[in-house]
Structure formats: C-alpha cells, structure tokens
Amino acid sequence: MNMRQLEAFRAVFRAGSVSGGAALLHTSQPSLSRLIADLEASIGFALFTRGRRGMVPTIEGRLFHEAVEKSYLGMERLRDTARGIAESRDGEIAIGSIPSVAQSLVPRALTGLRDASSNRRIHISVGTAPALINAVLLNDIHIAVVGATVTLQDVETVFKIEFDGVCLIPEGHPLAGSEAPVDIMEMDAGSFVSYDRQLLEVMRYAPSVIDHIVANAAVTSNSTPTLVAVSRALSKPAIVEQLAIKTTGLTEGLVARKILQTSRHGLALVKRPDRVLPPPAQQFATAFQNIVTRLFEGGADLTDGARSLSASPPHSF
Structure with a gap:
C-alpha cells in the first residue's frame, strides 16, 4: 500500500x-x-x-x-x-498584551526581532486578560502577555512570575521616612490613591482590605502610569504593584515601601496548547522572559527606593 x-x-x-x-x-x-x-x-x-x-x-x-x-x-x-x-518567517506574527506592559516590556522584547532585510510584520493587540486569552484560543494571536493571577487552565503557560503589591510614597510625606511596611487599614480617607476594585481583586487582596481601599482612596484607576502621576501631583501615596517601579519611568521623587497586607500580582506568557509557536514568536517569548527575570534576578527587593530604580538606563533591563 x-x-x-x-x-x-x-x-x-x-x-x-x-x-x-x-x-x-x-x-x-x-x-x-x-x-x-x-x-x-x-x-x-x-x-x-x-x-x-x-x-x-x-x-x-x-x-x-x-x-x-x-x-x-x-x-x-x-x-x-x-x-x-x-x-x-517573513509574514505577520500576532502578539497580545495587557495595557500595563504594552508600552514598556513588550517593546523591549521586540528589539531582538528587528531585521532590516526581513519583510516580517508584527501586530500587537492590547486588551484585557480574558479578551487576550480568548484571542489565543481562537488562533487570532500567537502569544499573549496577561496577568498571572487570572484563570489560565485553558491555555498553556510558557512563562510565569508573581510579585507583591507596593506603596509609592512622595518624598517629604510622613510615611516616606519609615522603613516599616505600610498598613493599608490605617490609611485615612482621602489620604492615598489606588488601583480600582477590579485590579485589587486580581491582586488577591482580602475582601475587607479591598472594601477599605475603594471606600477611602482619593483617586482610583486601572492605569499604573496615571496613579504614579497623580501620586506625585497630589503628594499622596499610591497603592500599586512592584513592577510599576521598573516600567513607568515616572517615579522620580517617590520612594517605595512594602505593604503589610498580602497580595499577589504577576505576568504570564500564554499560548494555545496545541499550537506550535513560529520562530519569531518564540524569540519574543524568550526575550520577554529574560527581561522580566532580570528585573527580579536574585530575588532583589524592589522596595529599596523608587527614585534610584527609575534612574536606571533602559538597557539595564
């Protein structure tokens, strides 16, 4: 036969x-x-x-x-x-990203794909984690950067890292001079800014902590750069996550302190389980993983001071 x-x-x-x-x-x-x-x-x-x-x-x-x-x-x-x-090899690759890293880590990971002699096209979709995961499963995008704490059982996780929440405090603020972790439950109404309820839930804060934050924050937002800018403008502490220190580029004049209450946030690279990544998408995944791993290399404590970290040149990533 x-x-x-x-x-x-x-x-x-x-x-x-x-x-x-x-x-x-x-x-x-x-x-x-x-x-x-x-x-x-x-x-x-x-x-x-x-x-x-x-x-x-x-x-x-x-x-x-x-x-x-x-x-x-x-x-x-x-x-x-x-x-x-x-x-x-010379066609389009499709990458998805949540907004928090679409203008920071994703562009850095793409620099290794530049080739003047190639006709390769790259399409970047920016959206929520559930929307990006759905696009991965529908084969609309090859690989996506999403929050590590969302439900990932239907996709294959290529890379995952988790990190804690952090409080960015303007220099000169009373809390800036203390090395003790910030107790969110002791922060007065209108004295701080924070992520909104949806993001706080993604970060897995306890429900009572989330209720206190949402009820008492002067400003809430789902945008890290916005919160960092508002923190500086209003001279109010900002409840964000550790990666914000490395990715916003706007933290000069702020110091970072640990938060007493436990939270977890993170990033994950996901793809469809039965899909083989084309070489350019695999190169992006490797570059992204290397960049993020170096950010947290050796378990470095990112709360040593936001001002000095923000002064790091881009290539230090």
Whole structure:
C-alpha cells in the first residue's frame, strides 16, 4: 500500500468510475485500474464492485474510505502547519498584551526581532486578560502577555512570575521616612490613591482590605502610569504593584515601601496548547522572559527606593 494507490482509490470513490477517477488524476484508465487492483491485493479485500453505474464501493470499501479520509485530513493539517511556519518567517506574527506592559516590556522584547532585510510584520493587540486569552484560543494571536493571577487552565503557560503589591510614597510625606511596611487599614480617607476594585481583586487582596481601599482612596484607576502621576501631583501615596517601579519611568521623587497586607500580582506568557509557536514568536517569548527575570534576578527587593530604580538606563533591563 502506497500513496499513489490511496490517491487512486480516493479518486475512483469520488468520481464513481475509473474513467472519472483517471480524469481527476490526469492519468490513464488502465494505470488507475492497476493501482486499485494492487491496493486490493495488498489489503486483502475488494474495495469496489463493478456494475452498470460504474464502481460501487463495498461495505469494506466505505469503511476503508473513512479511515483514508481521516489520514488525509491529518496530512492537510501537517501541510497547513508547515505553510504557517514557512510564512511566519517573513509574514505577520500576532502578539497580545495587557495595557500595563504594552508600552514598556513588550517593546523591549521586540528589539531582538528587528531585521532590516526581513519583510516580517508584527501586530500587537492590547486588551484585557480574558479578551487576550480568548484571542489565543481562537488562533487570532500567537502569544499573549496577561496577568498571572487570572484563570489560565485553558491555555498553556510558557512563562510565569508573581510579585507583591507596593506603596509609592512622595518624598517629604510622613510615611516616606519609615522603613516599616505600610498598613493599608490605617490609611485615612482621602489620604492615598489606588488601583480600582477590579485590579485589587486580581491582586488577591482580602475582601475587607479591598472594601477599605475603594471606600477611602482619593483617586482610583486601572492605569499604573496615571496613579504614579497623580501620586506625585497630589503628594499622596499610591497603592500599586512592584513592577510599576521598573516600567513607568515616572517615579522620580517617590520612594517605595512594602505593604503589610498580602497580595499577589504577576505576568504570564500564554499560548494555545496545541499550537506550535513560529520562530519569531518564540524569540519574543524568550526575550520577554529574560527581561522580566532580570528585573527580579536574585530575588532583589524592589522596595529599596523608587527614585534610584527609575534612574536606571533602559538597557539595564
């Protein structure tokens, strides 16, 4: 049994006659008949009965046809995969990102993909984690950067890192001079700014802590750069997360302190489990992982002072 014999069988099955099958394959009728006869001899049963209306599949022939079609469907998928890999070398790759890192870490990870001689195109979709995960599952994007604390059971996690919340405090504020962790529950109404309820829930603060923050924060936002800027403008502490210190570029004049209450936030790179990443998307994933890992290399404490960290040159990432 070989591919030529299977192609002959499929053609005759489809056309209903040897002459029709020969026309489909652009070959002679005797050649096609010989291929069918050789196939029947190799498998040990008849595939067709020859009647007035042409070639009629036997019961065994119909069962065999189902198996052959499944095999060809697998071959078509292999061809599609190979075509996608070949096209991705110079074609478009699609990357998704949550807003908090779309203008900071993602561009840095893309610098390694620059090639003046390549026609490769890169599309970046910015959205919420659930929307990006859905796009990954629908094959609309190759890989996405999402929050590590969202539900990830339907996708494959390529890389994941988690980190704590942090309080950014303007220099000169009474809390700036203390090394003790900031107790959110002791912060007075209107004395601080913070993420909104949705993000606080993503960071897994206790419900009572979230209720206190939302009820007492002077300003809430889902944007880290906005909160950092508001913190400086209003001289109020900002409840954000550790990565904000490294990615906003706006933290000069602020110091960072740990928060007494436990929280967890993080980043994850996800892809569809059954999808092989094209080389450029894999290169992006590796570069992104290296950048984020270096940010937290050796378990470094990011609350040593936001001003000095923000002064780091971009290449230090």
